Amino acid sequence: MMSGDEMNPAAVAQAVVDVQGDDRWMSQHTRFVLECKDAEPEVLFIGDSMVQLMQQYEVWRELFSPLHALNFGIGGDTTCNVLWRLQNGELDNIWPKVAVVWVGTNNYEHSAEQVAGGIFAIAQLLTSRLPKTKVVVLGLLARGERPNPLREKNAAVNGLLRSLLPQLGQAQFLDVGEGFVHSDGTISTRDMFDFLHLTSAGYRAIAKPLSDLLLQILEETPEERRASLV
Amino acid sequence: MSAEDSNPAATPTPCVDTQGDGRWMSLHNHFVSNSKDKEPDVLFVGDSLVQLLHQFEVWRELFSPLHALNFGVGGDATQHVLWRLSNGELAHISPKVVVLWVGTNNHGHTAEQTCGGIMAIVQLIKDKLPNAQTVILGLLPRGKMPNPLRDRNARVNKLVQEAVSSLPHASLLNVDPGFVHSDGSISHQDLYDYLHLTPQGYQAVCQTIHTHLKGLLEKTG
Numbered sequence: 001m002m003s004g005d006e007m008n009p010a011a012v013a014q015a016v017v018d019v020q021g022d023d024r025w026m027s028q029h030t031r032f033v034l035e036c037k038d039a040e041p042e043v044l045f046i047g048d049s050m051v052q053l054m055q056q057y058e059v060w061r062e063l064f065s066p067l068h069a070l071n072f073g074i075g076g077d078t079t080c081n082v083l084w085r086l087q088n089g090e091l092d093n094i095w096p097k098v099a100v101v102w103v104g105t106n107n108y109e110h111s112a113e114q115v116a117g118g119i120f121a122i123a124q125l126l127t128s129r130l131p132k133t134k135v136v137v138l139g140l141l142a143r144g145e146r147p148n149p150l151r152e153k154n155a156a157v158n159g160l161l162r163s164l165l166p167q168l169g170q171a172q173f174l175d176v177g178e179g180f181v182h183s184d185g186t187i188s189t190r191d192m193f194d195f196l197h198l199t200s201a202g203y204r205a206i207a208k209p210l211s212d213l214l215l216q217i218l219e220e221t222p223e224e225r226r227a228s229l230v
Numbered sequence: 231m232s233a234e235d236s237n238p239a240a241t242p243t244p245c246v247d248t249q250g251d252g253r254w255m256s257l258h259n260h261f262v263s264n265s266k267d268k269e270p271d272v273l274f275v276g277d278s279l280v281q282l283l284h285q286f287e288v289w290r291e292l293f294s295p296l297h298a299l300n301f302g303v304g305g306d307a308t309q310h311v312l313w314r315l316s317n318g319e320l321a322h323i324s325p326k327v328v329v330l331w332v333g334t335n336n337h338g339h340t341a342e343q344t345c346g347g348i349m350a351i352v353q354l355i356k357d358k359l360p361n362a363q364t365v366i367l368g369l370l371p372r373g374k375m376p377n378p379l380r381d382r383n384a385r386v387n388k389l390v391q392e393a394v395s396s397l398p399h400a401s402l403l404n405v406d407p408g409f410v411h412s413d414g415s416i417s418h419q420d421l422y423d424y425l426h427l428t429p430q431g432y433q434a435v436c437q438t439i440h441t442h443l444k445g446l447l448e449k450t451g
Contacts, residue, residue, distance in 0.1 A: 019337075020337055020379065021377060022372050022378075023374070023377065024374070027373070028423055028424070031418060052423065058287075074423070075426075108248075108250075143253070144250075144253055144256070145251075145252070145253065146252075146256075148250060148251040149251075150249065151251070189260065193284065194253055
């Protein structure tokens with residue numbers, strides 16, 4: 001475990017630099033900050049394209065919109081980028097009951113230990129800014145058509161998170177990756193259309209355990225939930 | 231030195247696996263073997279705008295009935311599509327129409343180079359599928375507000391339009407229903423990250439494509 005966050009590059013907040021020329025990352029961040037002004041989310045989703053893309057599928061409208069969920073996913077984000085966004089306005093004026101964190105698969109420059117440390121730093125930030133909020137950290141999914149170093153790395157990150165997160169009373173780890181890797185070691189394009197991003201069917205598979213957990217948490221919190229289930 | 235050698239956008243180039251899981255090559259191989267037992271009338275090929283289209287209902291509604299195959303790969307620039315089509319993705323199929331949508335990821339290339347890349351793909355398709363029509367989809371605007379990439383994409387479209395005007399086997403189809411509002415902004419309801427289309431965004435774009443394809447397919451019989 002890294003002794004200090006300043007030693008861990010994956011735990012250093014960092015904005016994305018606009019290299020392409022259309023400033024899309026900052027535009028998305030600005031939009032999220034604006035959304036915080038009026039929204040009263042009970043659930044906040046934050047992370048990378050795994051989070052962002054979910055909102056484009058039917059499953060979002062069916063299972064998560066009814067929970068008054070906000071989606072602050074940005075494709076390509078690393079733990080550093082998510083940390084920066086959370087420190088620069090994306091937590092202002094909102095008091096969600098649950099924050100769902102899904103990030104880490106894009107941390108190509110960092111080791112599994114560093115990535116786990118970066119995710120832990122995000123969970124720490126959330127629990128300190130929002131002491132009443134429960135934090136659910138989703139495990140990184142396997143990726144690539146066949147076994148490869150990134151699968152091992154993501155699995156290692158998950159293993160580290162399982163032991164790190166209980167240190168934060170309000171945070172827990174949820175593994176949603178069950179079943180994606182077949183007995184022959186392959187991942188199907190039916191679940192991940194590019195062996196990384198989920199299809200509609202892939203999202204349905206992970207949404208079920210996630211929404212079950214969210215409903216359980218929301219029902220447990222003392223204040224009555226305003227959300228309707230329609 | 232031929233034109234292709236001096237234009238990186240028109241030089242077939244595979245994607246290098248920098249991430250470590252070989253996904254680009256897996257997808258390419260998947261497309262090659264996938265095509266062995268299919269007889270598509272329409273082939274969609276290009277970048278993530280093509281790839282993502284395959285994930286939404288609109289594909290099943292509008293393009294599956296036309297017997298369409300989807301060979302989109304996220305992140306691809308013209309040189310990557312050129313490589314894929316030169317290395318097996320056209321080997322086992324004879325679609326009547328190829329829908330080509332690529333160019334927005336040609337970062338570092340000029341509009342002229344990108345047009346050259348697109349035209350190299352058009353020529354390759356003509357060489358391999360002499361009876362096919364190629365429909366080039368115009369590049370969409372991107373970014374929340376006006377920016378150099380919008381200008382560049384518009385210039386690519388203009389250059390391509392000029393280049394295909396004399397070709398009987400290729401045409402440019404503008405599929406932008408008017409994503410840019412009067413204040414210059416693009417809405418995240420249409421392009422959720424100011425680049426990629428939402429299902430709502432795809433509906434508008436795909437109606438245009440579908441109508442055009444039906445017309446073409448009726449002609450070719």
